[in-house]
Amino acid sequence: MPATNFADRLTAACREKRSAVCVGIDPRVSLLPAEFKPRRDTPIEHAQAISAWARELVAVIAPLVPVVKPQIAFFEALGAPGFRAYHETVLAAQEKGLLVIADVKRGDIGSTAEAYAEGHFALIGADAITVNPYLGRDSLDPYLTHCRAAGKGIFVLVKTSNPGSSDLQDLWTGDAPLSRRVAKMVRDAGADPSLVGASGLSCVGAVTGATFPDELRDLRAAMPATPLLVPGYGAQGATAADCAKAFLANGTGAVVNSSRGITFAFRSGTHAERFGEKRWRDSVAAAVYEMGDALAAATGTAKPA
Amino acid sequence: MPATNFADRLTAACREKRSAVCVGIDPRVSLLPAEFKPRRDTPIEHAQAISAWARELVAVIAPLVPVVKPQIAFFEALGAPGFRAYHETVLAAQEKGLLVIADVKRGDIGSTAEAYAEGHFALIGADAITVNPYLGRDSLDPYLTHCRAAGKGIFVLVKTSNPGSSDLQDLWTGDAPLSRRVAKMVRDAGADPSLVGASGLSCVGAVTGATFPDELRDLRAAMPATPLLVPGYGAQGATAADCAKAFLANGTGAVVNSSRGITFAFRSGTHAERFGEKRWRDSVAAAVYEMGDALAAATGTAKPA
Numbered sequence: 362m363p364a365t366n367f368a369d370r371l372t373a374a375c376r377e378k379r380s381a382v383c384v385g386i387d388p389r390v391s392l393l394p395a396e397f398k399p400r401r402d403t404p405i406e407h408a409q410a411i412s413a414w415a416r417e418l419v420a421v422i423a424p425l426v427p428v429v430k431p432q433i434a435f436f437e438a439l440g441a442p443g444f445r446a447y448h449e450t451v452l453a454a455q456e457k458g459l460l461v462i463a464d465v466k467r468g469d470i471g472s473t474a475e476a477y478a479e480g481h482f483a484l485i486g487a488d489a490i491t492v493n494p495y496l497g498r499d500s501l502d503p504y505l506t507h508c509r510a511a512g513k514g515i516f517v518l519v520k521t522s523n524p525g526s527s528d529l530q531d532l533w534t535g536d537a538p539l540s541r542r543v544a545k546m547v548r549d550a551g552a553d554p555s556l557v558g559a560s561g562l563s564c565v566g567a568v569t570g571a572t573f574p575d576e577l578r579d580l581r582a583a584m585p586a587t588p589l590l591v592p593g594y595g596a597q598g599a600t601a602a603d604c605a606k607a608f609l610a611n612g613t614g615a616v617v618n619s620s621r622g623i624t625f626a627f628r629s630g631t632h633a634e635r636f637g638e639k640r641w642r643d644s645v646a647a648a649v650y651e652m653g654d655a656l657a658a659a660t661g662t663a664k665p666a
Numbered sequence: 667m668p669a670t671n672f673a674d675r676l677t678a679a680c681r682e683k684r685s686a687v688c689v690g691i692d693p694r695v696s697l698l699p700a701e702f703k704p705r706r707d708t709p710i711e712h713a714q715a716i717s718a719w720a721r722e723l724v725a726v727i728a729p730l731v732p733v734v735k736p737q738i739a740f741f742e743a744l745g746a747p748g749f750r751a752y753h754e755t756v757l758a759a760q761e762k763g764l765l766v767i768a769d770v771k772r773g774d775i776g777s778t779a780e781a782y783a784e785g786h787f788a789l790i791g792a793d794a795i796t797v798n799p800y801l802g803r804d805s806l807d808p809y810l811t812h813c814r815a816a817g818k819g820i821f822v823l824v825k826t827s828n829p830g831s832s833d834l835q836d837l838w839t840g841d842a843p844l845s846r847r848v849a850k851m852v853r854d855a856g857a858d859p860s861l862v863g864a865s866g867l868s869c870v871g872a873v874t875g876a877t878f879p880d881e882l883r884d885l886r887a888a889m890p891a892t893p894l895l896v897p898g899y900g901a902q903g904a905t906a907a908d909c910a911k912a913f914l915a916n917g918t919g920a921v922v923n924s925s926r927g928i929t930f931a932f933r934s935g936t937h938a939e940r941f942g943e944k945r946w947r948d949s950v951a952a953a954v955y956e957m958g959d960a961l962a963a964a965t966g967t968a969k970p971a
Contacts, residue, residue, distance in 0.1 A: 387778070404789065434774055434781035440789045441750035448746055466774055468798055469739055470828040473692070476739035484709065484745045493773055495800040495823060497830025518800060523775040525802025532839045532847060539844065542837060 366558030367489055367514030368566070368588050372613050374427030374460055380653050381608070383462065383590065384422050385620025386415055386431040386450060392625045394641045408442035411435075415450040418624060421642045423457035425649045428488075430590075430618055432464045448485050460488045462516065462590060462616075468493030468500055475503040482507040489514035491568055491590070494543050501550055505565070509555050514564040514588070517547045519580060522570025522593035540576065544583045551587055562588050562614060569607060571599030571617070578606040581614075589615040594652070595622035601652075601659035608660050617656060623648040669817030671863030672794055673871070673893050676819070677918050679732030679765050685958050686913070688767065688895065689727050690925025691720055691736040691755060697930045699946040713747035716740075720755040723929060726947045728762035730954045733793075735895075735923055737769045753790050765793045767821060767895060767921075773798030773805055780808040787812040794819030796873055796895070799848050806855055810870070814860050819869040819893070822852045824885060827875025827898035845881065849888045856892055867893050867919060874912060876904030876922070883911040886919075894920040899957070900927035906957075906964035913965050922961060928953040 375381050388411040390399065397414040399406035419429060431454075436447035451461050467477045467490065481487050482504075492504060492515045507513045520530050520540040530540040544567065551557070551565030558564065566588035569580045581589065589607045593599040594617050607615035626632040627644035636644035680686050693716040695704065702719040704711035724734060736759075741752035756766050772782045772795065786795050787809075797809060797820045812818045825835050825845040835845040849872065856862070856870030863869065871893035874885045886894065894912045898904035899922050912920035931937040932949035941949035 432774075432778055432781075434772070434778045434785070437749075437785040438781040438789065440785060441746055441753055443785070444742075444749035445746035466772070466798075467739070468773075468800075469737075469771055470826065470830075473737055473739045476737075476743040480739070480742040480745060480748070484743065493771075493798050493800050495773075495798055495834060496826050496828060497833030497835070499828055499830030499833075521775065521801050523801060523804055525775075525804030528802030528804075528851065529800060529844070529847065530802070532844065534837045534839055534844070539834070539837065539839070542834065546833065 364510065364512030366556075367508065367512050367564035368562035369558035369560050370488065370512060371428065371460060371514070371588060371616065372560045372562060375613065375616065378425065378427045380426050381616050381656060382426045382649055382652050383428045383430050383616040383618040384426055384623050384649070385464070385618045386418065386429055386624065387620040388415060388435050392621070392628065394627070394638050404439040405442045408436070408439045408446040411439070411443070412446035412449045415446070416453045417642070418645065419450075419454045419457050419459060421645050422649060423459050425646065425653075426459070428460040428462055428616055429454050430462045430464050430620075432620070451485055451487055455486065462489045462491065463487035464491050466491045466493050466518065468496050470496055470500055471503065474500050478504050478507050482511060482513045489516060489566070491516045491518065493518050494546060498546055498550060505550070505556065508564045514566055516566040516568050516588070516590040517543065519543045519547060519567040520569050520573060520576050522572040522597050522599070526570065526573075540580065541583060544580050547587060548584045557586065560613065562586055566590055568592065571603040571607065572597055574599070574603040574606055577603065581607055585609070591615055591617045595619050601655035604656060605659040612660060617652075619652055623652065669815065671861075672813065672817050672819030672869035673867035674863035674865050675793065675817065676733065676765060676893060676921065677863075677865045677867060680918065680921065683730065683732045685731050686921050686961060687731045687954055687957050688733045688735050688921040688923040689731055689928050689954065690769070690923045691723065691734055691929065692925040693720060693740050697926070697933060699932070699943050709744040710747045713741070713744045713751040716744070716748070717751035717754045720751070721758045722947070723950065724755070724759040724762050724764060726950050727954060728764050730951065730958075731764070733765040733767055733921055734759050735767045735769050735925075737925070756790055756792055760791065767794045767796065768792035769796050771796045771798050771823065773801050775801055775805055776808065779805050783809050783812050787816060787818050794821060794871070796821045796823065798823050799851060803851055803855060810855070810861065813869045819871055821871040821873050821893070821895040822848065824848045824852060824872040825874050825878060825881050827877040827902050827904070831875065831878075845885065846888060849885050852892060853889045862891065865918065867891055871895055873897065876908040876912065877902055879904070879908040879911055882908065886912055890914070896920055896922045900924050906960035909961060910964040917965060924957055928957065
């Protein structure tokens, strides 16, 4: 039996959970609830603390959201023990039925990209990864083999959510900014029928920040069959109305990420007062509901159950 | 005492070894000499085999070349054990007096880039890393703090050596191709006096493939104080004459990488006949000398001692 297309898996998960929220897992030991604080200040103990926290975190959110996005940089900061904690986090999330988009932003040529695909798809088993397009179309191809054969997906950086994204991504290239050229590359790469699912969506997705809502609207139109991974909600300044521009008319086609705004909400504002550190699990669940409600109101779709 | 500028360290190492050869470490278990073949087909044993081979490799080349470039993708392909082997390889190379440019091609925003810098500079201790510019100038800044404080360096991807590099990097952006815009960003980022060494070179370098020698010549002129890391020699098709365009008039300012053309030369052609698998160390040394001689002849500088 051929593997189910990643876009179909993502669409089904969003429908099942009635949510398009992606929870970003960006661990910092200094932000963990006190119960996870390592006793010693070593990479191994820090990594173990992060792994234990992430395991609890995914248990809290698994009934509520379709997908998580671990940011590998915060694991790599701890070296090999951190990389192990990253692998454990991917497995823990999948054991709970969550899809995993590994935010690795890899980008390299031919056989090197194939090595990344082996590591992150075949060995670690992420359902999808983020990919950097600067090296060109041939740097994407090795991942597509895994997309076809094993139901994996990629999200190619098109327009990122940081202020500096304008430095290169907005450069005018004759008839469109660079990000639109990348969008065309993503659309073309994903249009191969072997990569398109029953949902009509391709397993070749794009990262499109909601902090630039006009560009997001244009990019949604330019890539009508491309799943969008949308960063920028909350702490980075994008609103639910901004994010709503990422969805297709039928309410599918996008997931919206929030990281610390969910996982570490208990550290500030009303969540600190209402829940505090001991009730961090309740804070996480409440933050997911609040974000889901805001997105549902902005997109006009049903609220999360 | 402030840390010595990375560009000065690289220039001094090239002078001491009388060589501008960078040996790329791109390990594949299937290519290792028989003495390192793992007994079992597990990621842990594969990673141990790679680590043992890399330790022997750096002992062979340490007297001959200034710098090595481990490609982390081939380590990540083995998961956490591979990441440990990567860390061990960095340390083994530095113990032998080699500089290490970690080919990680990371690129991410703000605090995420800072986490990569913590991992690859502060914890693992690479002397320099390769960085992807697609996210813009603010994605470079977190690395520069480590460059100033700890004598580290970065090599920003400007024009890569693969055929697909033309897809985006050659796009015309009004008055120049995208790669030239990135070159300007690299030059400007590196021009801060706190980043420029006594050699006149900045610790903000660039990756410029020798497979496009005309662009390489132009990029060298556009970034006169920027160290260049030059891939593409040998297997990818660039000649020593192509690579010569990367050097400044005084013979400094660039290192030229070769990976499998050195490390696995014993597997094919005249090296297979002359040395074979058992004398792989002699093959590595001979390949380094051959490349050094070719570069010296093309650049008109003294041959390696």
